[in-house]
Amino acid sequence: xxxxxxxxxxxxxxxxxxxxxxxxxxxxxxxxxxxxxxxxxxxxxxxxxxxxxxxxxxxxxxxxxxxxxxxxxxxxxxxxxxxxxxxxxxxxxxxxxxxxxxxxxxxxxxxxxxxxxxxxxxxxxxxxxxxxxxxxxxxxxxxxxxxxxxxxx
Amino acid sequence: xxxxxxxxxxxxxxxxxxxxxxxxxxxxxxxxxxxxxxxxxxxxxxxxxxxxxxxxxxxxxxxxxxxxxxxxxxxxxxxxxxxxxxxxxxxxxxxxxxxxxxxxxxxxxxxxxxxxxxxxxxxxxxxxxxxxxxxxxxxxxxxxxxxxxxxxx
DNA sequence: TTGATATCATTTGCATACGAATGAATTTGC
DNA sequence: GCAAATTCATTCGTATGCAAATGATATCAA
Numbered sequence: 001x002x003x004x005x006x007x008x009x010x011x012x013x014x015x016x017x018x019x020x021x022x023x024x025x026x027x028x029x030x031x032x033x034x035x036x037x038x039x040x041x042x043x044x045x046x047x048x049x050x051x052x053x054x055x056x057x058x059x060x061x062x063x064x065x066x067x068x069x070x071x072x073x074x075x076x077x078x079x080x081x082x083x084x085x086x087x088x089x090x091x092x093x094x095x096x097x098x099x100x101x102x103x104x105x106x107x108x109x110x111x112x113x114x115x116x117x118x119x120x121x122x123x124x125x126x127x128x129x130x131x132x133x134x135x136x137x138x139x140x141x142x143x144x145x146x147x148x149x150x151x152x153x
Numbered sequence: 154x155x156x157x158x159x160x161x162x163x164x165x166x167x168x169x170x171x172x173x174x175x176x177x178x179x180x181x182x183x184x185x186x187x188x189x190x191x192x193x194x195x196x197x198x199x200x201x202x203x204x205x206x207x208x209x210x211x212x213x214x215x216x217x218x219x220x221x222x223x224x225x226x227x228x229x230x231x232x233x234x235x236x237x238x239x240x241x242x243x244x245x246x247x248x249x250x251x252x253x254x255x256x257x258x259x260x261x262x263x264x265x266x267x268x269x270x271x272x273x274x275x276x277x278x279x280x281x282x283x284x285x286x287x288x289x290x291x292x293x294x295x296x297x298x299x300x301x302x303x304x305x306x
Numbered sequence: 307t308t309g310a311t312a313t314c315a316t317t318t319g320c321a322t323a324c325g326a327a328t329g330a331a332t333t334t335g336c
Numbered sequence: 337g338c339a340a341a342t343t344c345a346t347t348c349g350t351a352t353g354c355a356a357a358t359g360a361t362a363t364c365a366a
Binding site: 203204230232233256258 | 320321322323324325330331332
């Protein structure tokens with residue numbers, strides 16, 4: 001049927017060595033699957049927060065108050081995306097917003113005490129999530145993988 | 154300010170060696186950024202199709218007609234997601250749907266001639282996208298990276 | 307100083323992504 | 337052979353993710 005058609009077309013076209021395109025070998029596809037697996041592991045350990053929400057809290061915990069836009073840059077989210085994430089964290093009382101005194105364009109974001117409590121409680125779980133995500137690799141492989149992944153990111 | 158507070162809390166709590174949690178070192182965060190970069194490269198080369206849409210077409214081209222559900226399994230999308238992707242491909246005339254004669258639950262998906270044309274035209278671009286995504290790595294690093302990434306996916 | 311640019315935030319529209327619930331059809335297990 | 341469990345597809349709700357357009361403010365440059 002369709003498979004035979006494909007083979008026929010292949011022979012007719014005399015395509016080069018690596019003729020067949022296999023989706024499952026493409027870096028983009030595997031990257032997407034690896035990311036999916038990580039998100040799934042994350043959800044299994046931290047059910048009431050998404051990875052982007054966690055990233056926002058963790059970064060605020062790390063650097064303290066900053067503008068929404070700057071936060072977005074630091075956690076690799078565009079302005080529209082970060083707004084949604086911060087809106088939801090604000091609705092749950094984990095962050096609070098205020099206006100920048102000097103630059104009236106800026107919206108400052110900071111952890112509330114509840115947000116600080118939450119992130120302090122969650123960071124140990126996040127370490128577990130990282131471990132579980134990397135569990136299929138040996139320690140040496142993990143180091144290599146993270147080095148190469150960082151080059152691509 | 155907040156940074157000093159963090160330092161203080163750290164000293165008070167006498168946390169172990171790896172005390173600070175750095176988001177930018179976590180595998181999940183870097184994975185997300187690497188994926189983002191790939192999608193961006195994809196969009197720069199193939200503007201009128203998303204990676205999931207391309208994946209659906211490429212898989213149909215590879216294996217021929219199959220059920221929507223089976224296709225979802227093969228391209229790592231849940232039922233709800235694959236439905237949306239197929240709906241949009243159908244609306245553009247790139248795939249066609251039919252009912253399975255025997256198993257009335259199944260919805261068969263196949264490429265249209267236009268869909269076949271499209272995917273044949275796009276596969277060379279996809280190879281370029283893969284190359285560009287992996288460009289920061291040497292050939293040896295690429296091989297290592299893909300091997301380890303596959304273990305995680 | 308003022309006109310052009312740039313930055314910050316918001317909004318809209320579209321496209322994944324997935325959990326949960328539902329309904330139809332099939333398969334299993336006894 | 338029939339009830340229970342499973343499979344396939346759909347729908348709903350929520351949450352990223354990004355392009356593009358808009359408005360407000362700030363900065364730059366002639």
